[in-house]
Amino acid sequence: MNLNALEMVAQIALIIGVPFVLGIWAARRFPEIAAKAQPWVKNGSLVALLIFIVAGVSGNASYFVDYIGVVLLAVFLHDTVALALGYFCGAVTGLNEYSRRAVSFEVGIRNAGLGLGLVFTFFDGLGGMAVVAGWWGIWDIIAGLALATIWSKRRARKAVPA
Template sequence: MDILINVVLPLSLAIIMLSLGIGLTFGDFGRVLRTPKAFTIGAVAQVILLPVVTYITVRAFGLAPEIAVGFMLLSFCPGGVTSNMISRLAKGDVALSVSLTAVISLLSIITVPVLAAWSVVHFMGDAAPDVSVTSLAIAMFLITTLPVLIGVLIRHFATSFATRIEPLLTRIATVLFVVIVLAALAGNWQLFVDNLGTLGPALIILNALLLALGLVLARAGALPWGQSKTISIETGIQNATLGITLAALISGQSEGFSAMALPSAVYGITMYIVAAPFVAWFRSR
């Protein structure tokens, strides 16, 4: 289990982020300047609205401290390749989805370590593990930001190679995602069973609420329907693999996944169930 957590997990996330980066171009980052209104609304929804709504949900359900931290870690994570895929299925603005994912993923090296350190102390108090913001930021850079940048560079300088390898990387990333989610669940199975009565409903309600609020915020900003769909999805869909990895980095456990990883692991399954009716509705319009 220690090899899984200390080696396989970070390496898997790096591969997943590489698969994200290899599908990006430098134009995806520049596009935010051409659609500043849509990007700003999407960024505000992800960086501010999402954590605030998650915090309110955690308090409303009275979740245990480690579980509460796990919820907050999940809320700090960007969408990743999953949100791009779901935006495509929903017939949303895929270009906007990709741009949001690209920029927010790079910004997460700054936002996530600071917010994660605050959450641990806020919810766990004296029982909180020591969290070095600097060490967490370096780890975030190595396993998220750097692979994305490498992927973008491969796409730019070896476009044909990137085009050939992208489908394979996407399949590998999907398999790794499933393995990580199942491993985190298996490592906390009894805790999962004991907390299922609150954990499941809290995640499902939070997910549905965020999808709805993202849509409402986009429509209030008078965005076109395609962009509104994407803002909804980017607000409601997070990178569960990053949430699990953050939990492992913060807890420092080498013998098993900590309880902080449980919300992201369960969310890795429930998000598809919750998103399905939204996607079906989006596709019909």
Template sequence: MLGFSQFVQKTFALWVLLFAVIAMYQPEAFVWLKAYITWMLGIIMFGMGMTMSLQDFKGVLQSPKAVAIGVAAQFMVMPLLAYLLCALFRLPAEIAIGVILVGCCPGGTASNVITYMAKGNTALSVACTSVSTLLAPLLTPAIFFVLASQWIEIDAWSMLSSILQVVLFPIVLGLLLRALFKTQVERSITLMPLVSVVAIVAIVAAIIAGSRAQILESGLLILAVVMLHNGLGYLLGFWAARLFKLPYADSKAVSIEVGMQNSGLGVALAAVHFAASPVTAVPSAIFSLWHNISGPALATYWASRQRQ
């Protein structure tokens, strides 16, 4: 089972792409999953909590400057990039809201694996993901309110409540479970990445199935914006780290941390708060698909340079 789990993780982007295509052609097979998106994200966050430990937060104490730069870049670079891209492309309000929403999300857990593949500072990546995820209930709604309120009326308190329910509460529950039943949790922890992959694939398929018409109409535009957002995130994250004279391995970690978002959270928030406009969740769904292609590609490039 462990071997199968590792295989699925390594071919993650392929499964996301495969089920995204199937959802476009057979939307009725997946559209019913939309009702369970918040539960699936909660399961992903619960799994993240089970894999976290106090050791992850020791990295904050060991490299406070690097963690501060990574987290600050995460919540400054990606939201501002999203806003500028929306203004530059003059995106329709429903799409602009979705782009800004994914930009305001914390770093995704996949960034830790990609940093390891890129031979970056994995401990720093884990610390940045942990801190940005814990700050997300406050910073994500606050930044989103500032940047997106010109397009739509936003209930920041309701969004904060949603993030507490689907992010912070499951993570804390996972942490407590590991602390109380460490031996039992250690036995089953290897399966949690497989569960997370299945949940993310299901979330992306559900959103694409439910937004098929809007994707056919605006999909290429959204994909272009997502690719720019993600690519510029990697670039600006890397140079922000170099500007503050972080080592090369740390700069790679910050770059990946900034460029890769918790797009599942973006999908869940869009599904809950902007249900009347299904296309709002599409940028997050496409981001989830794209950064799982661009991330491994970037990691392969950096790893090959390391061997030279």
């Protein structure tokens, strides 16, 4: 398999960088409009991600059916380890509870849209890769919402001084 690194960087910049820069620019240039648009953009981006994930998984449904057990287990274990690693790295470095939680999400939640985009652009939509990236997106939403709900009901503990 031969990958063009510059092409991949450009693709990542388009998928992640351009919307990020445009969002920051719009929020600074037009704060009132950005504030009104924020709920629509947030919900619209979630719907777009879900459509992208469903398209990726449904287009490779046979792989999903054939490898569902392995995919579910691998994604679950990977997410669990990544979320815990982020949280405990924050604890070891003396971060307060809210920062630990933020680091946990930063380490544990991946960008499934980016993953699917790269799979379809550089790997010809290889079925197994698309199924894993698609399921990661679905599982990240489930695990992220569950963990956020649990943490929203628990008061943050004070960090132990380093």
